[in-house]
Amino acid sequence: MELSNLTTEQRNKNSMSLDQMSIMEALHTINDEDKKVAQAVEAVLPNVNTSVERIFKALAKGGRLFYVGAGTSGRLGVIDASECPPTFMTPPEMVQAIMAGGNDAFFSAVEGCEDDENQGAKDLEVKQLSSNDVVMGITASGRTPYPIGALKYARKIGAYTISLSCNDNSEISRHADCEIEVVVGPEVLTGSTRMKAATAHKMILNMISTTTMIQLGKVHENLMVDVHASNYKLMERAKLTIMEITQVSYAEAEKVLKKTNHEVKPAVVMIKTGASFKEAAEAINKSGGYVRQAINYILK
Structure with missing residues (x-):
């Protein structure tokens, strides 16, 4: 019941007859919903700006940025982090991604790993986190234990923490110095946050890494x-x-x-x-x- 109350888990009134639509009708429905993503991202730009300012300061002083997530959220972190070295000639350690289940989980789901809050902390601890670093926990629902555990650990160390979710008043926001809650509304396919939620997160991660690198003179x-x-x-x-x-x-x-x-x-x-x-x-x-x-x- 707790899960069903989340915006990301609710049914979209515009796609209630999705299974009866023609291919073109379904495509138009998905496209119409996708148009709402950019507006949702625009609404959270002030907090994205705050995040970039803090990340820039950290990286300029030799700190690191860690993206932490599970499932699609973790994969998005891996994609953005992996593009920094070829695009901006950054050292691999500057922007890193930590994914629940390890590297193998990028290609196939590792069931249950996202529910382990302690593992989120342990996987970050291995990186020898310091107060000079920044940690961003990514979760569409805002309640995934793995990135929450990572943010809790990061705050104990004194690292700056950022949360990225798609629900108002997310659980993970309580553990972040800066929360980014980009509310895109219910998905066309109920609960499939690889769609609008993931698109919004991809846009924001692109913004964060690109604008940070601009500030770094790249x-x-x-x-x-x-x-x-x-x-x-x-x-x-x-x-x-x-x-x-x-x-x-x-x-x-x-x-x-x-x-x-x-x-x-x-x-x-x-x-x-x-x-x-x-x-x-x-x-x-x-x-x-x-x-x-x-x-x-x-x-x-």
Whole structure:
């Protein structure tokens, strides 16, 4: 009965005849409900902003961000964390995901693991959590024991805690310094929070990681200047990024990129200022990783 009272578990009046709809009718119904997600996310932007501010401060001082969840929520954390190293050249330990049931649970459900509050704390304890870190517990229902246990442990350690759920007055919110309750309403398929709830959480996680990395100087204009050029596609993107910012030819971008061990930032600074790789790297370091400031530092 406690579960049935949650918004995420209630029946959607717009999809009561879902089993009798044509394919196109069902698609329109799902699409109409999905349109409500962005509005729900917009309503919680102030708390998302607070979260980003605290995460940025923590990462800038060498702290780490941990996403903790079970099932779909845990998988979303894994997806967002795993994209940070190739997109922003972050060290793997900077943004991490901890999922109930371990890595195997990403591919197939590990029954019952999400109900163990103590395991949520234990899995976080293994990471040698400190007060410099930030922990985000992700759960659509807001009542999943595993991430709640993780947040309880994090608060004992003194780490900043954030909760991400899809119900008002969620249980997990009571254990967070900042709560994000993005209420998207009942799902088209009752209780299937892999739908609207997961979409909302994916949007918010994208916002958090991207805006945090912007604050860390890993974006210039709207370009990925810290992209890890580890394959052909990313290598080409790196060259195109340099060409876009500096207006040099493809051949010149390729030439300079080789001198910088395929790092975009120093290549841009070198072309813009005429500096050597060593001088560009030093300017970037002294400017906290920001390309604009590095260029101004050399040209001043």
